[in-house]
Amino acid sequence: KGSELVDIVNQTLAAMQEDGTLDALFEKWFSTEEE
Numbered sequence: 001k002g003s004e005l006v007d008i009v010n011q012t013l014a015a016m017q018e019d020g021t022l023d024a025l026f027e028k029w030f031s032t033e034e035e
Helices: 004-019 021-030
Strands: none
Touching: 004 021
């Protein structure tokens, strides 16, 4: 807790959430809809 790596990961996740990447990854890997 409090390490530089935690801050970097949190910043990266926040950026991915803002640009839609996180939603796209979640949809691809965790969606319950069948293709």
